[in-house]
Amino acid sequence: MSSPRGTLLLTGANGGLATGFISQFLKSPHATSIKGYYTVHNPAKATNLRTTLERAPKSHEYEIATMDMSSLKKVRQAAEDINKQVANGTLHPIQALVLNAGIQDTHEQNFTDDGIEQTFAVNYLHNFLLVLLLIQSMDKEHGRIVIISSTSIYPDWWPNKDNYPEESQKTFFTSVEQLARGEASADDAFRSGLRRYAMSKVMMIMFMYELQRRLNDSPSLSSISILGLDPGWVTTEIGRNSPFVARAIMQLFQVLAPPLSLFWPNIFVRTAKKTGDDLLRVCFDNKKFGEHPKAAYVDGSELGEPSEESKDSEKAGALWKGSLKWAGIKEGDTVLENWK
Ligand SMILES: NC(=O)c1ccc[n+]([C@@H]2O[C@H](COP(=O)([O-])OP(=O)(O)OC[C@H]3O[C@@H](n4cnc5c(N)ncnc54)[C@H](OP(=O)(O)O)[C@@H]3O)[C@@H](O)[C@H]2O)c1
Secondary structure (H helix, E strand, O other): OOOEEEEEEOOOOOOOOHHHHHHHHHHHOHHHHEEEEEEOOHHOHHHHHHHHHHOOOOOOOEEEEOOOOOOHHHHHHHHHHHHHHHOOOOOEEEEEEEEEEOOOOOOOOOEOOOOOOOHHHHHHHHHHHHHHHHHHHHHOOOHHHHEEEEEEHOOOOHHHHHOOOHHHOOOOOOOOOHHHHOOOOOOOOOHHHHHHHHHHHHHHHHHHHHHHHHHHHOOOOOOOEEEEEOOOOOOOOOOOOHHHHHHHHHHHHHHHHHHHHHHHHOEEEOHHHHHHHHHHHHHHHOOOOOOOOOOEEEHHHHHHHOHHHHHHHHHHHHHOOOOOOOOOOOOOOOOOOHHH
């Protein structure tokens, strides 16, 4: 049996997209060469993950670890533990870091124990912190950081239009202060929750471009790629707090996706299996998007184009500066040279 030479680190590994991805990963040759480091809220409750792993080939090495993405301190602790393991050789460098954990607070606005608006914290800010801390443990030749984007980033796309009834609501970045304090879309209504979710995803894409620029400037880190995947619409538990009708519509995706894909293979309504394959490709494939798919934005199985605002480099710079402050990044936290 050949031993793994790299690590796949996946957050939110008990979720719908994650287990669809792991299922496809386990069927691939990568399952032997890459160790799975699956992080979850609570390993004792990770039943979907454990069921999925029952089908793992014997050659697949894996570990299930705790990573609570709702606390700055807990993200730091988890990252510290991983960095120690990579530094002492008990864990191989991270070949793919998949930032999958995510929430949709669509019934009320919540705040973390650090006092930060929860969607902004879990879906964006804590990923920012995690990545900066873990860069030292990335495979410096082939490492890929993958963000999970969403169709919600397009304010003018027809299914999103009702979420942004006012023109001013179509601009997602105002200031980091407003986003972190939860003032950017403040009430408990369903559509406010969807807007907070969309904002967090746009922030992740801005982060993707800004981090890639900074990685490119650092000779020892310039082969690391950060890329985004829009998984489309997949039936999972992401809408668990949404009204009944929205949840029922989400259940329909798994019925509609297979027949629709016969005519339009990359249509936005997708199965967890297809998204699993798409995620596998952005993590490990060298053919379709190249060996170093730097800041590539992928829609399912094809190159895509994020919204205009997501590509605004001035906003991305302001977001970065504000995020350093809110995530509490200090000297010595990251090996990224130009982190300030
Ligand atoms: N499904 C879609 O159509 C769709 C579309 C676009 C983007 N996405 C994105 O895909 C990613 C995965 O979502 P999904 O659809 O698979 O939904 P899901 O089934 O709800 O999975 C999300 C996972 O994130 C975990 N998570 C949430 N908060 C966490 C925290 N504080 N700490 C650690 N883990 C946490 C959840 O764990 P617990 O259950 O233990 O809380 C859950 O396992 C998300 O980033 C989502 O935004 C999904």
